[in-house]
Amino acid sequence: MTDWWKTGVVYQIYPRSFMDSDGDGIGDLKGIADRLDHLVDLGVDAVWISPFYPSPMKDFGYDVSDYCGIDPMFGTFADFETLRDAAHARGLKILMDFVPGHCSDQHPWFQEALSGPDAPKRDWFVWSDPAADGGPPNNWISEFAGPAWTLDQASGQYYLHIFLREQPSLNWYNPDLRVAVYDAMRFWFDNGVDGFRVDAVENMGPDMSFRDNPPNPDWVEKMGPARSLLGTYTKHQPVLRDIVEEMRRVAAEYTPERLLVGEVYGSFDELMGYYGKDLTGFQLPFNFALIETDWDAETIGGLIDDYEAKLPEGAWPNWVLGNHDRARIATRAGPAQARVAAMLLMTLRGTPTIYQGDELGMESATIPPEAVQDPWEINVPGQGLGRDPVRTPIPWRTGTGAGFTTGHPWLPISVPPEGPAAVQAEVPGSILMLHRQLLALRRAEPALTLGDYATVSARDGVLIYDRSHEGRQLRVALNMTGKPRKVDLTGTVLVRTSGAVGGAAPAELAADEGVILAV
Ligand code: GLC
Ligand code: MG
Numbered sequence: 001m002t003d004w005w006k007t008g009v010v011y012q013i014y015p016r017s018f019m020d021s022d023g024d025g026i027g028d029l030k031g032i033a034d035r036l037d038h039l040v041d042l043g044v045d046a047v048w049i050s051p052f053y054p055s056p057m058k059d060f061g062y063d064v065s066d067y068c069g070i071d072p073m074f075g076t077f078a079d080f081e082t083l084r085d086a087a088h089a090r091g092l093k094i095l096m097d098f099v100p101g102h103c104s105d106q107h108p109w110f111q112e113a114l115s116g117p118d119a120p121k122r123d124w125f126v127w128s129d130p131a132a133d134g135g136p137p138n139n140w141i142s143e144f145a146g147p148a149w150t151l152d153q154a155s156g157q158y159y160l161h162i163f164l165r166e167q168p169s170l171n172w173y174n175p176d177l178r179v180a181v182y183d184a185m186r187f188w189f190d191n192g193v194d195g196f197r198v199d200a201v202e203n204m205g206p207d208m209s210f211r212d213n214p215p216n217p218d219w220v221e222k223m224g225p226a227r228s229l230l231g232t233y234t235k236h237q238p239v240l241r242d243i244v245e246e247m248r249r250v251a252a253e254y255t256p257e258r259l260l261v262g263e264v265y266g267s268f269d270e271l272m273g274y275y276g277k278d279l280t281g282f283q284l285p286f287n288f289a290l291i292e293t294d295w296d297a298e299t300i301g302g303l304i305d306d307y308e309a310k311l312p313e314g315a316w317p318n319w320v321l322g323n324h325d326r327a328r329i330a331t332r333a334g335p336a337q338a339r340v341a342a343m344l345l346m347t348l349r350g351t352p353t354i355y356q357g358d359e360l361g362m363e364s365a366t367i368p369p370e371a372v373q374d375p376w377e378i379n380v381p382g383q384g385l386g387r388d389p390v391r392t393p394i395p396w397r398t399g400t401g402a403g404f405t406t407g408h409p410w411l412p413i414s415v416p417p418e419g420p421a422a423v424q425a426e427v428p429g430s431i432l433m434l435h436r437q438l439l440a441l442r443r444a445e446p447a448l449t450l451g452d453y454a455t456v457s458a459r460d461g462v463l464i465y466d467r468s469h470e471g472r473q474l475r476v477a478l479n480m481t482g483k484p485r486k487v488d489l490t491g492t493v494l495v496r497t498s499g500a501v502g503g504a505a506p507a508e509l510a511a512d513e514g515v516i517l518a519v
Contacts, residue, residue: 004093005195005259005283006316007449008045009346009439010353012197014324015052015074016060017393018356020405027393027404029075033083035396036090038421042359042432043439046093048197048261050324052080053099056106058166059375060391061097062199063104067184084192093194095259100181100247101204102167109180110168117155124177125168126160127152128210139212140234143203145225145379148234162203162234164375172205172243182250189251195259198247198282201274202231202264205239224376224385236270244274244281259283261318261353268310275315284318284351290344291326295333297480301458304348304465308453317350322358328390331364335417336512339434339497340478343514346438347467347476349453354435357394360421361431364389365414373411395420429499437495441516445494447472460485462509466519473519479509491517 019031029052039047051061052074061071070080087094103110112121128137128149136149137158142165149158150165160169170177185196213229244262251258262274262282274285289303311317321329321341330338338361345352367388372378377386392414396403402413402420416431418424424432442448451469458464461481467474474494479485489505497514505517 010046011044013049023407025407029079048095051097065104065106068187095195098196099199105166127157143226144376197261201262202235205237207233297463322355328364340514359435361416365392397422475517478514491519
């Protein structure tokens with residue numbers, strides 16, 4: 001039988017901004033349970049929910065203070081069980097976010113480690129004596145700016161934090177730490193979780209000789225301070241092979257085997273390593289190529305071919321247009337082009353992940369300075385690094401609070417051009433309805449899930465490719481420009497980005513138009 005995640009579509013929920021059930025302005029687990037209809041109507045197979053563990057929320061849940069609990073802000077363990085059961089009853093899998101690279105400085109492990117150099121858990125974190133001048137041991141820079149080292153006054157040693165100083169890095173070279181983290185994974189698998197999205201993997205095993213990272217020759221300021229250095233000694237280190245394969249072995253203790261999706265930013269060559277030897281690593285190392293690319297047909301056609309060619313034998317591909325860290329697709333490519341992007345995502349070979357709100361055409365919002373929440377924006381203001389713009393609450397309907405909250409939303413609510421969900425659900429041809437059509441077509445056409453992929457052409461701003469399975473051939477033609485384009489197509493229309501169905505192949509694609517044809 002085909003693994004569910006090969007034919008399935010994943011939907012990312014950022015729980016603070018999905019649905020607030022208790023009026024505190026912050027989304028929660030009950031809220032998600034209340035809105036499962038949206039996901040069923042959309043036609044997705046699984047949700048990945050960003051962290052809802054106990055957390056001081058310095059990085060909005062990516063600073064975990066208990067790997068086996070639930071933050072009261074999001075609900076109780078009973079709320080989790082209710083959500084899990086309600087999702088499963090509707091055929092939806094639950095993927096949790098797992099953050100193994102660092103914990104909160106308030107986690108009992110770090111608190112114990114702080115008690116002194118001889119503390120049993122001291123080595124669960126990464127420590128170094130100061131440099132000769134008393135400063136940080138090397139030049140490593142935190143992803144959120146500033147040194148990646150903070151001095152522990154009491155011991156005179158520095159601890160490493162690839163992210164905020166409140167997110168001390170865990171030492172994956174320590175075997176006891178590994179056992180403790182794997183036990184936390186088992187805790188959730190034992191509690192019926194279908195898999196994990198594993199956070200920030202490429203940073204997990206920095207080189208312990210602490211050599212300086214070399215400068216990045218291609219750096220420009222808008223990339224943020226951390227990118228001014230290459231990740232030569234901090235990212236994609238050899239130890240990660242082992243770690244990823246060990247994690248997979250934990251997932252493989254369960255039937256059906258649990259899914260591991262790795263958050264890995266890197267080149268295709270780096271990415272492929274995370275499938276592991278003979279595919280014993282992550283089933284899906286996230287492919288962020290469509291998040292990082294310039295939006296034009298020639299470039300995108302090229303990167304699809306490159307990715308397909310580099311996939312190891314038998315490895316399953318995957319594609320993503322957005323997440324809670326990166327600019328919205330409707331902003332990067334433009335609101336009209338967001339429909340073309342959705343058609344692309346739903347027709348490429350491999351598992352798609354939809355970021356919440358992209359199905360509504362949400363744009364990166366403008367956040368007034370007084371409303372800023374993201375620590376990255378606070379550390380490096382005004383350069384467009386902050387992630388609040390892509391984390392604003394889902395507008396469910398018109399009116400105050402937009403059906404998201406009865407209270408004051410934690411970030412301002414921003415409504416997409418085509419309106420809130422309830423409005424779009426009544427408008428044939430809305431971007432929400434287009435998503436429903438595309439997901440339904442994907443479910444109905446094995447060519448779109450199991451089929452082969454072949455680029456037909458990528459020129460003049462139009463990308464054309466085929467998906468074929470057992471004699472059924474579908475052709476996808478995407479005009480990635482804002483101008484009409486003549487095309488040479490045959491067959492009958494299954495769906496256009498306007499939502500129109502049926503008819504003969506068009507001789508011209510309108511500006512920002514895509515079409516799926518049965519040849
Ligand atoms: C990942 C998360 C991001 C978080 C960081 C640190 O990149 O997606 O939101 O800030 O890891 O955990
Ligand atoms: Mg709430």
